[in-house]
Amino acid sequence: MAMDLDVEFLGLARELVGTRSCTIRLESGATFRDLLLSLASTYPALLGKIIDRDSGELTRAFMLNVDGRRAVTDLDVPAADGQRVLLMFAEAGG
């Protein structure tokens, strides 16, 4: 059973991947860590500045948000079909 996640790229992420959004298909039960692995595979430009090459985790400047409502604070939490995931800068100050 597969699930689809809609990923929106904001800021530098959008510039690096060259698109505003994409749909990532993952196996049911996959986590946000799996999502990052898939993103890194689909968009290698994310590696380094946004996704750490060694750990596969986000670098300090970035975060994931689900459905515009909650920040992902644990990458090992399972994602769910149909979720809208934002890849955005972590710093909010203006």
Add this chain to the structure above:
Amino acid sequence: MNAYTGKILHIDVTNRKTWVQKVSPEFLKRYLGGVGLATRLVYDNTPRGCDPLGPDNALCFACSAFAGTTMPVGTKHGVASKSPLTGMIGDSLSGSHFSEMLRRAGWDGIVIKGQAPSWLVVFIDDEQVRFLDATPYLGKGTTATQEAIRTAIGDENVRVSAIGPAGEHIVRYALIDNDGRQVGRTGNGAVMGSKRIKAIAMRGSHPVTVADPDGLMEATLKLIKVAQGPGTLKYRELGTPSNVLSMNAIGVLPTRNFSETVFEHAEEVSGERLRDQYRVKSVACSGCPIACEQWGAVREGKYKGARIGLDYEPLFSLGPNCGIGSMPAVIKLTQTCDELGIDAMSAGVVVSWAMECYERGIFTQEQCDGLDLHFGNDEAAVTLLEKIARRDGIGDLLAEGVKRASERTGQGSEHFAMHSKGLEMPGYDVRSLKTFAMGLAVGTRGACHNRALSYELDIKGKVDRFTVGPGRGKMAMESENFACVLDCLVLCKFLRNCFDDFNTEVAQIYTMTTGIDLTPEELAAVGERVCNLKKAFNIREGWTRADDWLPGRVLSDPIPSGPGAGVYITPDELNYLIDDYYQARGWTSEGLIPRAKLVALDLADIAESVGVDLSVADVAAGEG
């Protein structure tokens, strides 16, 4: 003494007298510089109950502890006075060269009082103070004023802090501009205008010595490297305008006077659009390796030729919050604010309030001097800003700020006058950022994101932003204290996440710079001390718990759509959070400061006059 000079310059512009106050290393260590030192100078030199726009209000400048040294992102200065917008402490910061020049002229700070009989330029030329006729500069914009004064003095290295027409006309949210950076919030430009000071010119020739040049250079090089690392990537790549799409995506972008949280034209006014179509360069403050400010220029159309450095806050307030979805229009509006000398954050919120009054029929077109003030009308907004700056027609009402304007207008307009304590709100709809909502409510200078910093708790998911719960008060207090340390040092907040152990590393750098021993614990204590000092000032000027509150819209109108649909913060929730915050602070349930608390914070000299007779232990036990 290293770095510091140990001298404060006092100027009375009524009779053109000056005198020098000597301050000890122990005194400087308690407040560091910037906002801390400026606040202390205001406390000591402004009499209780004085008119913020009268001669007794002390307009105080204080430079960074690091001013004039190699330390990066430390070339800022603090300015404070009793705010004409809030009637409480009005502290603000600006970047770039003025701080360094102040130190090189031989001063840690300046205190200006009085009211000149005619308009002046105060020219501080090392130890000498000259009073120049400002008549040739009246009516000029902020940039033109600075350039003209440099030309008149004949030295392009003179740094100038100037007000624009808005300051001359005592717009309550007028700013002071230096080098294109602004002492923006709380109306210090109006205070300067009330003293009939068009500008302060500064020339300094003294070297700045540091205690441990080799150690500081090593720390400097390390910090420059860190400042160009991932912790500041956002600021270097897109600057703060990148917030527009992020805040829109999570449903907190104030839209049409904070009535909505998602703007349908956010892409058009985003940092991404600015970079792709309008950016001309990135600009750094003096000595800063980050260069966060993104300059945009309009190359065609009705606003061709407009150009300005853009940050998120002017973008939100003059764009989505006014229903304006055009980047050229926002560039034009921001440039207009900066040149007229109006705080763009407050101005946008005032204009959006007027637009809502117009759409609701509270204001007629005739009352608006013929302007069609529908949301989205950028040309009307430009005209309105010019009217505000000169208090022309409806601009006279709007120059008072949204609190006073709504109180005079009535007809329910107070409900959507978006401010706390009179300071217009920043670019976050706090109905779904409940920890931050409390942070804005309790802020000593009013609704300020930079003083609270607690938006990070909600947005980064350290708490559930849609609910309230125990412990938020302590977390918000810690954010506020940390922000305050940065404002006192001064270090730019954009560096805040670049240290592994902030207090230890920065205390060492402070000691290498000044030669004054400072432990990590003592550094952290400055934040709590100065937060309490600001609160003590407000209490002295008549603050009560009722002042720690938010607009009716936040407390009763559910978010209409988007990720936060249906959410608002109830008065009970806000009261719960405020109680939690007061308890964390060790204050009474009415938000007053026990004398023992002030004594423990090394503020014994003010404890008798503003403290209440209750032990810290009583409060911590919940008996306050």
